[in-house]
Amino acid sequence: MPVVDYERYCEMLDRARSGRFAYPAINVTSLTTANAVLKGLADSESDGIIQVSTGGAAFASGSAIKSMTLGAISIAEHVHRVADRYPINVALHTDHCQANKLKEFVLPLVEETERRRARGLPNLFNSHMFDGSALPLDENLDVAVQLLERFRKDDLILEIETGVVGGEEDGVSASSTAKLYTTPADTLEVARRMNAVRGARYLLAATFGNVHGVYKPGHVRLRPSILKDCQDAVAKAFGEVARFYLVFHGGSGSDLHDIHEALDYGVVKMNIDTDMQYAFTRAIADQCFKHYDGVLRVDGDVGNNKTYGPRTYLSLAENAMADRVKEAVGVLRATGTTMANLVGKH
Numbered sequence: 001m002p003v004v005d006y007e008r009y010c011e012m013l014d015r016a017r018s019g020r021f022a023y024p025a026i027n028v029t030s031l032t033t034a035n036a037v038l039k040g041l042a043d044s045e046s047d048g049i050i051q052v053s054t055g056g057a058a059f060a061s062g063s064a065i066k067s068m069t070l071g072a073i074s075i076a077e078h079v080h081r082v083a084d085r086y087p088i089n090v091a092l093h094t095d096h097c098q099a100n101k102l103k104e105f106v107l108p109l110v111e112e113t114e115r116r117r118a119r120g121l122p123n124l125f126n127s128h129m130f131d132g133s134a135l136p137l138d139e140n141l142d143v144a145v146q147l148l149e150r151f152r153k154d155d156l157i158l159e160i161e162t163g164v165v166g167g168e169e170d171g172v173s174a175s176s177t178a179k180l181y182t183t184p185a186d187t188l189e190v191a192r193r194m195n196a197v198r199g200a201r202y203l204l205a206a207t208f209g210n211v212h213g214v215y216k217p218g219h220v221r222l223r224p225s226i227l228k229d230c231q232d233a234v235a236k237a238f239g240e241v242a243r244f245y246l247v248f249h250g251g252s253g254s255d256l257h258d259i260h261e262a263l264d265y266g267v268v269k270m271n272i273d274t275d276m277q278y279a280f281t282r283a284i285a286d287q288c289f290k291h292y293d294g295v296l297r298v299d300g301d302v303g304n305n306k307t308y309g310p311r312t313y314l315s316l317a318e319n320a321m322a323d324r325v326k327e328a329v330g331v332l333r334a335t336g337t338t339m340a341n342l343v344g345k346h
C-alpha cells in the first residue's frame with residue numbers, strides 16, 4: 001500500500017485505541033533497515049510506523065554530509081517509492097526533536113511537505129515529534145500549540161512528551177533527578193491547551209518510569225497505572241472525547257504485563273529502537289564469527305567474496321530485524337490487524 005494519508009493514519013490510530021493494540025514505531029537509519037521494517041510488518045499482516053531520529057537522519061545523509069534534513073528526506077522518499085509493494089499500511093514519523101533542533105530538523109521537513117502539497121504530492125512525513133520534555137510544562141506547551149496550529153493546516157499529526165524519559169538517546173540523557181512520572185495535573189494542562197486547537201490531532205508520550213535503552217531487570221520501574229489515572233482525569237474534566245492517544249517511549253526490555261497494561265490504557269504507538277539495533281547487528285556478528293576465514297583474508301588467503309560481500313551479511317541482518325519486528329507486532333497485539341485487508345469492504 002502507498003504510505004498512508006492523514007485520514008488513513010487517523011483511522012489506524014482510532015482502530016488501535018479501540019482495539020487495544022499498538023503499532024510498533026521503529027527507528028531506521030538506512031534503506032536496509034527501512035526494508036526490514038516493511039518486511040516484518042508484511043510478514044505479520046500489521047500496519048506500522050517507520051521513524052527517523054535526528055542522529056539516524058544525519059547518518060543516512062552520509063558521513064561527509066551529516067544533514068539531518070537531507071537524510072530524513074532520503075529515507076522517506078525511499079519508503080514512498082517501495083511501500084506500495086507491501087500489503088500493509090505504513091506511516092512515516094520523525095522521532096525526538098528538542099526545541100533547539102526544530103529549525104534544522106522538523107521545520108525544514110514541514111516546509112518540504114508544504115512544497116509537496118503545493119505540487120499536489122502527498123506529505124513527506126505523516127507526523128513529527130517535538131520533545132519539549134526538558135522544558136517547564138508551560139513552555140513545552142507554548143511551542144507545541146504553535147506547531148499544532150501549523151500542523152493542522154498541513155494534515156500532520158504532532159507527538160509531544162511530558163515528564164522525562166530516563167536513560168540516553170542520541171546523546172541526550174536525563175539527569176537522575178528528572179521527573180520520570182507524569183502527573184494527571186500535567187496531562188489536564190496538556191488537554192486544556194492542545195484541545196483548544198480544534199480539529200488538530202496529536203499523540204502524547206506521557207512518561208510512567210520509562211527509560212531509553214535497555215537495562216537489566218530491576219532497573220526500570222514502570223507504573224502503567226499512571227496512564228490510567230491521567231486518562232480518567234482528562235475524561236472526567238473534558239469528556240470521553242478528550243482521552244489521549246498515548247505513545248510508549250523507552251519500552252525496550254519491559255515486562256509483557258506492563259506493556260499490555262499500557263495498551264489497555266490507550267497506548268497506540270510504541271517506539272522500538274534498541275532491540276532492533278541488536279537484532280540487526282546480532283545477525284552480522286553471527287556471520288562474521290562463523291565464517292571469519294571467509295570474511296577476513298587470513299594468513300595471505302583471499303577470503304570469500306560470497307561471505308564478505310555486504311549484500312550477504314546485510315540480507316541476514318535485514319531478515320533478522322524483520323523477524324524482530326514480527327515479534328514486536330505480536331507483543332503489541334497487532335498481528336493480523338492490517339487495514340489493508342479491509343480495502344473494498346468500506
Ligand SMILES: [Zn+2]
Pocket residue numbers: 096161165205249250
Ligand atoms: Zn521520549
